[in-house]
Amino acid sequence: MNQRPSLVVGVALAALGVLLMAAPGLAGLLPGNQYLVIGVGGLALLIGLRLVIERKGTDVEGAETGDPEVRRPVPTPGDDLRAWLAHVDAFGRSSMRTRRRIRERLRSAAVAVVRRRERSSLEAARERVAAGEWTDDPHAAVFVGDASVDEPPALADLSVSLSLRSRFGYRARRTIAAVLSLADAAEGEDERPVDEEDLAPGPATAAPEQTVDRETERWAGVGALALLAGAIGMALTVPTVLLLSVVGVTYAAYARQASPPTVALTVERELSDPDPNPEDEVEVTVTVRNDGDETLPDLRLIDGVPPGLAVESGSPRLGTALRPGRKATFSYTVVARRGEHEFGPLQAVARDASGAAEREVAVEAPGTLSCVPPLEATDTVPLYGTATRYAGRVSTSSGGEGVEFHATREYRPGDPPNRIDWNRHARTRELATLLFREERAATVVLLVDVRKQAYGAPGPDAPNAVERSVTAAGQVFESLLAGGDRVGIASFGPRDCWLAPGAGSSHRERARRLLSTHEAFSAVPPETEFLPSARLADVRRRAPIDAQIVLLSPVTDDYVGTVARRLQAHGHPVTVLSPDVTTDGDPARRLVRVERRFRLNALREYDIRVVDWAADEDLTVALQRASQGWSP
C-alpha cells in the first residue's frame, strides 16, 4: 500500500494548522464547527485505540540464538521411554502407536526379569508374563499380560480413578516399578523408592539462514501516543496536551525510516593453542572488523563454538556498536576434548539505531581445534587363546617353542637337539622331544559402536558412551600393540572408518590420528541413517579370518547383541567392552539400566566375554575384574 499521499496531506494539514495558530485572523475564514471538532477528535481517538490494541496483539520479533557455550546434549539412556510416557500423559488416548511401543518394551523387560529370577526358559517366562503370574501387582499383571488376566476391581485403587493421568500411564509406571523391584531382588540390591519425574524437552538447535531481514515491531503502536494526546488535547482545548503528540509522531517516523543495515564483516579467530592436550584450556580470541561504510549502531555477535566443546569462562558473544573500519574483540576459553573440532560460522545480528529493523547474517569463519592425545596403555588386555603364526604373547594350546611346558612326544628326525628330553634319554635310552606352549601374536579388531543409539551420557557434562569407547579403544590398542599383537580399528555406524590390523610405530601413529580426528569417532552424534546389516557384512569381509573382535559399545539397545553373536558365529571370538552410561534416578532410566544388565548376561550365555566398565572406574580395574571370571 502506498502511504506517501497520506503523508503529504498530513504534513500539509499540520502546516496549515500551525499557520492558523500563528495568525488567528485567518481562522475566522474557516468554519469552526462543533461537529467537526467531535468528528476529528473521535477519529483520532478511534485510530489511537486501534493502534494500542494492535500493539497488544503484536509479538516483538528478533533473531533466535542458540547456546554454543554448552556441548550439544546427548540423551541419557531411558529418555526415550520417558518421552513416550510423557506423550501418553499429554495426549491420552490418541497415541496408539506410542502405547503399543511402551507395552511391548515393558513386556520384554518383564520377560527378561522373570527369566533371570526364575532361571527359566524364554518360553516359560513368556507364559508366566502372559498369564500375569509374575507379579503381585494386578495393574502390572494386566498391563503386560494377555486377555486372560483379570482386571483388578474398579474400586481397588481409588487414586487412579480420581487422578487426571490416564490409566495407561499409571499402569505403565506400576509395571516399571514391578520389574525394577523384581530385578533388585534378583540382584540382591535394596529396593529404592520409585519417583516420577516429568520430562523436560531438550533444546532444539536451529541452523541459521544465510541472511534474514526482519522488522522487530518493537515500536509498533507508538503513534497511538500522538493520536490519544491529540484527541484529548483538542477535546479539552489544552494546547499543551496537543503539543505532546509531537513526541509520538517523532518516534513513529523514527521507526518508519528504519532499514536493515548493510553488514560487511571480516572475522578472525585466534586460538592460544590450536593443538592442545585434552582438558587443556584454550583461549579463543575473535576479532571482527566492519568493512562496510555504514556504522553498525547495534551489532550482536555469537561465535560458532564447535558443538563438541564447552565454554569454561568468558562469553562467546558480544554486543557492540561498530564504526566503519573499526574492530571489536572478544575472547573466551574452552576446554579441549579429544577430536577435530570445526568452528561454525559466526552469527551476526545487526539492528539499526532504533532497533526496528534487523538483519541476521552468518559470517563464515573457518577454524579448527584439533586435540590428538597420546595413546595411553592399560595393563595387559586378556585375549582369547587363538592366535596367528606370528610370535607374541598369547599362550596357545599348541605345543612348540616357548617357555611353559606343554607335553612330550616321541622324537622325530629333525627336532632340534636342545629340545630333546636328555634326562629321559639317560633313564630309558629313548629319545623324546619336549614341547612348550607356543606364545603367538593375536590379530584383534577393535570395533567401536558409533551408531546414534550409542551416543548416551549419564548427564550433560559427563563424557558420552562413544567418547569413553574411543578412549578405551586407544588404551587397548596401545597395550596390545606393545605386546606384539596385530591390531586394527573399525567403526560400526553410519560414519565408516577402517584400519586394517597391523603393527609398528607408523601404524600406531595412524591409529592415534584416526581415533582422535576421524569423524566416525566425533563426540557429536551422526545425523545420517545407515544399514546396520550391510555394515556388519563390511566388518566380516574386512576382518582377517583369524581376528578376534573387541566390540566397544554401551549396549543400550538390542542390536549390539546381534552384532556380537553374528561375529562370534562366524568364528571371530568376541569380547564386548561396555562403558556403562546408564543412571539411577527416575524409573524409566532405572529400567534401562536393568535392561542393559540383562543384555550383558544374555551375551555371557553365548560365551561372549563381557567387560562391564562402570562410569568412575579405571579401565584396568574393569578388565582385571572381568577376566577373573573367564576361562582361558
Add this chain to the structure above:
Amino acid sequence: MVAVSVGVDRGPTRTAVVLSMIAAAVAVLALVLGGVASGVGIGAIGAAMLVGGAMAGSRTVLDYAALVSFGAVVFSGIGGAHPGPMLVSLVALVVAWDAGEQAINVGEQLGRDAPTRRAETVHVASTTIVGLGGAAVGYGVYRLAGGGQPASALVILLLGTVAIVWALRR
C-alpha cells in the same frame, strides 16, 4: 568440572535496565517540575511499573506501564503544567520503555553474561537524542505560533497528525 550445564542466563541485561531506571526517574522529576500533584502520583506508579517490567523481563508489563505514565503526563498537561517539562517527561518515559525493551531483547539474544554495554548505551542515547530533537522542534513551533488557539486551527492540526500517523503505521 564444567559449570555451564545450566545454559545461558537470558534475563534482561543490566546496563539497559539501569538506563531505564534513570530515564524513569527523569520522567517523574519532570512531572514534579510540572507541579500537578495527581500527575506526579500516577507518574510514580507508572515509573515503578516500567522499572519492574524491565527487571522482570516482561514486555506486557512494560507496555501497560508506558500507558499509565503517558496518562500521568496528559493529566499534568490538563492540570495546567508547563509544556516544556511535559515534553521532557514524555520523551523520558519513552526512553525508559525503549531501554527496558532493549534490555529484554539483548538478554534474549546474547544473555546477561556477555559484554553488551556498548550496544545498549548507543541505542538508548540514539533514542534520547531523536526524542529530544523532535520535542525541541515541536516546542519551537509552539512558541512561534504563540497566543491564539482557534478551534479550527486545532482541528486541522489534529487531522494532519492523524494522516501522518496513519501514513507512518508499519
